[in-house]
Amino acid sequence: MARLSVSLRRRWRELYHRSSIQVILSLFFTAVAVVGMVFLGLTLFLRFSASNNALLVENSQRVLSQVNLNLDARLREMMRVSDAAYYRVIKDADLAEEDIARDLELLYYTSRESLVSIAVFSDSGDLIAAAPLAVLKNSVSPEREGWFSAAQERIENLHFSTPHVQNLFVDPDYRYRWVVSLSRHVELTRDGAIESGVLLVDMSYSGIEQICKDVDLGAGQGGYLYLMDGAGEIVYHPRQQLIYAGLLEENNASAAAYADGSHNEVFQGQRRQVTVKTVGYTGWKLVGVVPSENLWDNYGQLLLFFLFIVFFSVFLLVLVNLRLSAWITAPMKKLDRAVKELEAGRETVDLKVDGPYEVEHLSRSIQSMVSTMRHLMDDILQQEEQKRRSELDVLQSQINPHFLYNTLDSVIWMTENGRTEDAVVMLTSLARLFRISLSRGSNIITVAEELEHARHYLTIQKMRYKNKFSADLSAEDGVEGLYTIKLIVQPILENAIYHGMDYADGDGKICVQAFREGEDVVIEVADNGPGMPEEVVERLLDQSGVYAAAGSKGSGIGLRNVHRRIQLTFGRAYGLSILSEPDDGTVVRIRLPALDEEAGRRYRKEGGQ
Amino acid sequence: MSGRRFAWWVLPLLMLGVLLLLLLLILYPARTQRRPELLEMSVIAREADGSAWATARQGMEQAAADLNVELRFLYPGQSDSAQEQGQLLRREVESGASAILLFPADREALSEEVRAASSKAALVTLETDMEDTAGYVGVDNAALGEALGRAALNGVPPGGTVLLVLAASQRSGVGDRLAAAEAVLRSEGREVRYFAGTADALTEALSQGDTQAVIAFEASSLERAAAAVSRLEDPPLLYGAGSTAAITAGLEQGRITSILAQNAFSTGYLAVESAARTARRETAEPLESLPFFTVRRENMYEPEHQKLLFPVTW
Numbered sequence: 025m026a027r028l029s030v031s032l033r034r035r036w037r038e039l040y041h042r043s044s045i046q047v048i049l050s051l052f053f054t055a056v057a058v059v060g061m062v063f064l065g066l067t068l069f070l071r072f073s074a075s076n077n078a079l080l081v082e083n084s085q086r087v088l089s090q091v092n093l094n095l096d097a098r099l100r101e102m103m104r105v106s107d108a109a110y111y112r113v114i115k116d117a118d119l120a121e122e123d124i125a126r127d128l129e130l131l132y133y134t135s136r137e138s139l140v141s142i143a144v145f146s147d148s149g150d151l152i153a154a155a156p157l158a159v160l161k162n163s164v165s166p167e168r169e170g171w172f173s174a175a176q177e178r179i180e181n182l183h184f185s186t187p188h189v190q191n192l193f194v195d196p197d198y199r200y201r202w203v204v205s206l207s208r209h210v211e212l213t214r215d216g217a218i219e220s221g222v223l224l225v226d227m228s229y230s231g232i233e234q235i236c237k238d239v240d241l242g243a244g245q246g247g248y249l250y251l252m253d254g255a256g257e258i259v260y261h262p263r264q265q266l267i268y269a270g271l272l273e274e275n276n277a278s279a280a281a282y283a284d285g286s287h288n289e290v291f292q293g294q295r296r297q298v299t300v301k302t303v304g305y306t307g308w309k310l311v312g313v314v315p316s317e318n319l320w321d322n323y324g325q326l327l328l329f330f331l332f333i334v335f336f337s338v339f340l341l342v343l344v345n346l347r348l349s350a351w352i353t354a355p356m357k358k359l360d361r362a363v364k365e366l367e368a369g370r371e372t373v374d375l376k377v378d379g380p381y382e383v384e385h386l387s388r389s390i391q392s393m394v395s396t397m398r399h400l401m402d403d404i405l406q407q408e409e410q411k412r413r414s415e416l417d418v419l420q421s422q423i424n425p426h427f428l429y430n431t432l433d434s435v436i437w438m439t440e441n442g443r444t445e446d447a448v449v450m451l452t453s454l455a456r457l458f459r460i461s462l463s464r465g466s467n468i469i470t471v472a473e474e475l476e477h478a479r480h481y482l483t484i485q486k487m488r489y490k491n492k493f494s495a496d497l498s499a500e501d502g503v504e505g506l507y508t509i510k511l512i513v514q515p516i517l518e519n520a521i522y523h524g525m526d527y528a529d530g531d532g533k534i535c536v537q538a539f540r541e542g543e544d545v546v547i548e549v550a551d552n553g554p555g556m557p558e559e560v561v562e563r564l565l566d567q568s569g570v571y572a573a574a575g576s577k578g579s580g581i582g583l584r585n586v587h588r589r590i591q592l593t594f595g596r597a598y599g600l601s602i603l604s605e606p607d608d609g610t611v612v613r614i615r616l617p618a619l620d621e622e623a624g625r626r627y628r629k630e631g632g633q
Numbered sequence: 634m635s636g637r638r639f640a641w642w643v644l645p646l647l648m649l650g651v652l653l654l655l656l657l658l659i660l661y662p663a664r665t666q667r668r669p670e671l672l673e674m675s676v677i678a679r680e681a682d683g684s685a686w687a688t689a690r691q692g693m694e695q696a697a698a699d700l701n702v703e704l705r706f707l708y709p710g711q712s713d714s715a716q717e718q719g720q721l722l723r724r725e726v727e728s729g730a731s732a733i734l735l736f737p738a739d740r741e742a743l744s745e746e747v748r749a750a751s752s753k754a755a756l757v758t759l760e761t762d763m764e765d766t767a768g769y770v771g772v773d774n775a776a777l778g779e780a781l782g783r784a785a786l787n788g789v790p791p792g793g794t795v796l797l798v799l800a801a802s803q804r805s806g807v808g809d810r811l812a813a814a815e816a817v818l819r820s821e822g823r824e825v826r827y828f829a830g831t832a833d834a835l836t837e838a839l840s841q842g843d844t845q846a847v848i849a850f851e852a853s854s855l856e857r858a859a860a861a862v863s864r865l866e867d868p869p870l871l872y873g874a875g876s877t878a879a880i881t882a883g884l885e886q887g888r889i890t891s892i893l894a895q896n897a898f899s900t901g902y903l904a905v906e907s908a909a910r911t912a913r914r915e916t917a918e919p920l921e922s923l924p925f926f927t928v929r930r931e932n933m934y935e936p937e938h939q940k941l942l943f944p945v946t947w
Contacts (some may be wrong), residue, residue, distance in 0.1 A: 163885055163930065170859045189943045191885070191934055198882040229945070266695060268940035332653055339650050607635040 049349035050342070057341045058334075065334050069327065077297075081286040084299035084312040091249060091310055092301050094235045098138065098227075099306060102206045103182055105135050106225045109142055110210050114223065119152060120215040129155035140190055140203045140226040144210065145172065146221040152212070156195035164192050166222075175222045179209035184306045186257045187229050196310055202229035204259070210375025229260075236260045239312075247314035254307035256280030270272040277312050288316070316536060359387055366394060412592060427481075427518070434488040450487050453480040463510055467593075468619070468628040471538050471545065474505035478513040478536055485521050493525040493532025493551075500539040507624030508545065508616050510591050515582030516549045516600075516612045524553020524610060540618060545596070545612040555604045566604055569585065583612070590616065647824045655922040672702045672732060672909055675725040679736035679760065679805075680712040680853065688876070688944045689759070692901025693734070700909045702732075712853075713800075715739035719746040725761075726750045732908040737761040755911035759904050760851075761806035767911040770904040772895050773922040778813030778850065781872050782821075784891055784927065785846045788870040791822040793845040796838070796869070798854045799829040810850040810874065835861035839869060846890075849873035851879060855892070859883035872929070876928075880941050884930055895925040898944055 040048070113127040128142045132155040143154035149167030151160045166172050174183040185205040189207045203226040212221040232251065241247030251260040256277045258264060266272035275291040275298075282300045290300050293314035302309050365373045375394060377387040431454050438447040460477040463469050469477075475497050482495040513536060525532040535550045556564075564580040565587050587600040594617050604610035619627060676693065683690060683706065690706070697704045707725070715738040717788040722745060725733055732755040732834035737743050740763055750756050762769035785795050795818050800807035818825050828838055828847075835858060840849065847862065847869045850854035852875025859880065862868035868888065873880070876894035883889040900923060910917040928938050 161885070163887070175740070187945075188936075189934065189939045198878040200878065200881065202943065202945055264945050265691065265898050266902065268945065269692070269896045269902065271899055271902055328656075335650060335653050339647070 044353070046346075046349040046353040049352060053345040053349065054338070056344050057345070058338050061334055061337055061341075065330055069330055072326070079298060080297065080314060084247070084297070084314060085240055085301070086399040087239055088249070088299055088301040088310045088312050091235060091239055094301070094305055095232070095251075095303055095310070096305075098231055098235060099184065099206075099303070101135065101138065102225055102227045103305075104180060104628065105131065105139065105142070106206055106208055106223060108142075109225065110208070110223055114144060114212065114221075118213045118216065121630050123153065125153040125155065125158060128153050134157055138231040140201055140228050141193065142226075143192065143224045144212070145222045145224065146212065146371040147176075147222075152221065154193065157195060159194040160192060161194055166192065166224075170250060171205040171224060172222050175207040175209045176220070179220075182206055182305075186253050187232075187259055190226055192446050203227060204229060204232065211602045232260050235399045236310075237262060241312050241314055247312065249269050249310060250274065250276070251303075252276045252280060252309050252311065254280065254309065259308055265483070276311070280309065282309075282311075283540070307384075311371065323609060352380075355383040355387070359383065359390065363390065388624050400624070427462065427514075430488065431484050434484070438487070446487055450484050453483040456480045457484070461511060466628050467509055468507050468624045470504060470624075471499060471508050474508050474513055475499055475536065475538060477512055478517055481514045481517055482534065485517070489521065492528045492530055493521070493534055495534045495536070498537040499537070503538045503540055503545055505621075507619040507621065508547075509589060509627075510615055511547060512586045512590065512616075513547055515586050516614070518582055519580065520549060520551040520553060520610065520612070523556075524551040527554070541615075543618055545616045545618045547616070548611060549614070550609060552609040555606045555608045555610050557606055561602045561604050565600060586614070590597075590614070658802055669701050669913060672700070673730055674702050674706065674734065674905065674908060675705045675707055675721075675730045676734040677721045677725070677736065678706065678708045679718070681708050681710060682712070683708060686897060686901070687853075688897035689901035689904075691944055692898035692903075693905045694901075695898075696705075696902040696905035696909070700906060702905060702909050704905070705730075709738075710777045713738040715742035719743055722746045722750050726753050726850055732912040733757070734759060734904050734908055737763055737805055741804050746809065755908045757904050757908040757911070760898060761809075768907045768920045770900055770907055770920060771806065771923060772925045773825055774809035775813040776922070776941045777874060777893055778810030778815075779817050780925070780927070781810065781848050781850065781874065782814035782817030784872050784893070785818065785848055785870070786821050786823065788890065789818075789823050791846040792820055792824065794826055794843055796826050796828050796844045796847045798835070798847060798849040798919050799827050800851055800854060807851045814848055814850070832857040832860040836864045838896040839865055844869045846870040846872065849875075851875055852877050855880055855889070856883075859888045861886050874925075876942050881933065884928065884933055887930060889930075891924045891927055891929045894928050894941055895923055896941055899923060905936055 035295050041418050043051075070472055088469075092385045109128060109131055113124050117124050117127075124144065128144070132139055132142050136156075141154060141157060144152040145166050146152055149165060149172065150194070151158075154160075157199060160166070171183060171185045174185075183206065185207070187202050187204055190203045190205075191199045191200065206225040208223050210221045210223045212219050219559075236249055236251055239249045241249060248260065248262050250258060252258050256279065258267060258274065258276055261267055261274060267274055273292065275289060275296075278289065278296060282298065284300050284302050287300065288296045289296050297314045299312040299314075299470045300309055301312075336526065356379070359375070360379050362373050362375050362377070366375075373394075375387055375391040377383060379387075382538065433449065435447045435454075436452065438444075457477060457480040460469065460473050460480070465471070479495075479497050482497070486493065486495065517534065517536070520534050525534070531552075533552045536547065538545065540546075564583050566584075583600060583602075590599045598615050599619060601615065602610065603613070617623075659869065661930060674697070678686070680686075686880055696702065700792055705725075707721050709721065718735070718738055719742070722733065722735065722743070726749070733750060735743075735747070735756060735758050737747070737758055737760070738800055740761055742870075744763070744765075747756060747758075747763055749883050751765050751767065757768045757770060760771050761774070762771070782795075794835055797811055797815060800811065803811065818943060826844070830838075835847075838844075839861060846869050847858050849871070852873075854873075855873030855875045856877060856879045858873065862871050863883070863886075870890045871883075871888060872890055872892070874893045875891040876897065880889060880892060884892055888933050903920070903923070907920055908919065926938070926941060928942065932938055933942060
């Protein structure tokens with residue numbers, strides 16, 4: 025269990041970290057909405073079910089009350105007929121003198137729709153008068169009938185029988201009619217003497233049927249109503265003949281024990297809601313039956329409809345939530361995109377985002393942060409440039425003291441030895457050399473000026489080295505007009521002289537050539553000195569490590585300075601390359617971009633900055 | 634939202650929604666479909682007048698209402714005419730009747746038509762059982778005839794004469810009753826005679842006084858016999874089958890000694906139910922012979938017999 029919990033928690037965390045804010049918002053919105061809707065829907069459904077049940081019970085009771093009223097009215101009508109027969113016809117008549125048959129017939133005709141017969145019997149069961157049929161069957165003994173004995177046993181009451189076939193009177197049409205008999209004990213007057221008798225009013229059974237049929241118990245729920253006496257004997261049932269034929273059963277025996285009100289019962293495997301109402305005076309019971317299955321059928325439909333509505337609402341909610349979460353998260357997503365663009369190095373990124381307060385605040389903060397960062401970066405770049413510039417200046421200034429010292433030393437030496445003309449030449453070359461070096465402060469000069477600078481330098485050095493070597497400078501047509509950073513040939517010549525010509529004996533030779541190679545300009549300085557092994561060549565241009573730091577003569581610092589200056593100015597594609605083999609001379613190639621006047625001017629400005 | 638994500642989220646929901654809607658549409662009509670489709674059923678009577686089986690007709694109509702059946706009652710121009718019944722049967726089959734109830738007048742004469750009709754419609758017989766039908770609803774005629782014979786034994790001493798009123802067609806369930814009664818009477822040493830004719834002729838036949846008991850095997854014969862004995866000063870005992878109003882009146886007046894009655898309402902109801910189930914190809918319990926009851930004057934108003942003899946009519 026604990027492992028499962030941990031696993032679930034881990035998966036949840038993974039899902040959480042993998043998901044976007046929009047998805048999380050959508051999921052949570054939807055989950056909360058669904059839970060709310062299901063809770064609300066179920067509450068409403070259960071409430072509706074309960075209300076509907078209560079309504080059905082109420083409806084059944086209301087219908088039963090109405091039927092009860094109608095039935096009561098019909099029974100009271102019979103009782104009024106009975107009262108009228110007794111108090112208006114029988115009680116005042118002396119049977120020895122009067123024939124009451126005519127009065128009974130009149131009374132019968134006033135209510136013939138609901139009556140089958142009215143009859144008066146003596147205490148011994150002899151027929152005294154009857155309407156409309158007046159001949160008693162030979163086979164009949166009224167005193168043995170249930171209605172007769174009931175009237176005699178409880179003389180103060182009116183007695184309603186259960187339905188039975190009226191078989192008392194001779195009917196030429198052989199009609200046997202189902203009736204409900206109302207019987208009562210009556211006092212008959214004969215010759216002034218009072219004797220007992222029984223008054224019988226037979227009510228047409230169809231009258232009860234008319235009241236009970238077509239009763240709507242629950243609008244097509246399959247409900248029906250039946251009527252039984254207090255003992256559970258069925259008085260009316262819409263499928264009475266089926267019950268009599270044994271093809272159908274009713275739960276009347278159990279229902280007879282039910283009190284008035286609503287009950288739930290299971291009969292023949294069917295759940296039913298039964299409502300009972302006792303009919304006044306007779307003790308009969310009206311029973312309304314509604315099969316619960318039919319109710320649940322409707323509830324099932326309702327539940328299905330409810331589920332459909334919930335599902336459809338969820339579907340709509342998901343759509344709305346997706347749109348809503350997209351709307352809410354749009355500023356954040358925009359901000360995220362902008363930050364990603366920043367990360368990708370894009371210069372101009374729009375960080376201004378409209379949205380809620382927090383997002384706008386975040387946007388402004390990021391904007392401010394980016395702005396600050398950019399300022400700091402500019403500062404750093406500026407400082408780097410300044411550093412580069414100062415480094416260049418230092419590099420350039422590193423050349424001057426060596427050379428100046430050596431040259432002036434030579435001039436002093438020549439002057440002291442009376443070689444005034446040579447000294448003038450040397451000083452003139454030196455002056456030219458410095459003039460080109462200064463170049464009015466410009467870092468960029470023409471190749472021609474650079475070669476002239478190299479020539480003056482060679483002039484000076486040849487004089488110092490007593491013509492141990494010869495030098496040849498040449499430039500391809502059109503190359504001299506191109507531009508280069510200044511003082512890049514001289515350090516190489518210096519190296520060639522110090523390392524290649526020092527031991528020459530008049531046969532040293534230095535050759536300087538400038539030519540185009542595609543889009544580049546190459547200035548090649550070749551000497552026929554002793555050359556150097558490969559490892560020396562490699563370390564000459566090594567800008568890292570101990571060699572670069574060494575500043576002693578022969579360490580190649582001049583070469584490295586030139587190489588670095590070129591790469592700092594033009595990029596890593598340019599610079600020096602050295603070809604040398606021991607005893608086979610050295611060739612140093614300076615590769616530069618071919619700068620025309622315009623490009624040279626641009627570099628001059630940048631250098632000026 | 635990208636199209637892919639939209640498809641990932643919304644399309645499955647949309648499909649589920651459509652599925653649920655379909656489910657709702659499938660389930661919703663279930664309640665209305667619970668009531669079966671209307672079934673047309675023809676009822677071919679044996680007698681030109683249907684009054685003898687009015688109660689059975691009530692049962693049929695009740696079943697028709699319960700089972701959504703439309704009944705069409707057809708009467709032959711002449712009672713007990715097997716030929717006319719055959720014609721009616723053919724016509725109903727040709728007109729596409731799904732179910733037919735038949736009171737056969739003559740088992741043998743109708744056998745071909747019944748076999749042909751049974752192959753095309755659910756055919757159930759009443760009163761007379763026949764082969765090749767979907768079923769028979771009624772009493773065991775032989776048992777009923779035997780019971781009538783045994784009832785007559787009580788009032789006729791050995792050697793006495795019992796008159797058996799012949800039915801119009803002896804080749805039917807009524808004939809089975811007669812044959813069974815005859816067998817019982819003869820086996821018990823009673824003399825058996827037959828009679829076929831009108832009530833007046835029967836009165837004349839009985840007026841000779843040599844008949845101790847009369848047995849009629851169906852309602853119309855019994856009514857005629859009751860009318861005949863009512864004219865006699867010393868009528869013989871009368872036994873019979875049937876429960877019309879005239880018969881119950883005869884029973885009550887003492888003209889009929891006892892009757893064997895069946896619940897005609899049940900018969901009608903069960904016949905329609907059986908034919909409808911067969912036509913709708915529903916499973917049903919095999920039909921058993923219906924019970925019959927002996928009713929005498931003394932017990933005819935007992936509650937159970939009242940319900941049997943006097944159907945509740947509104």
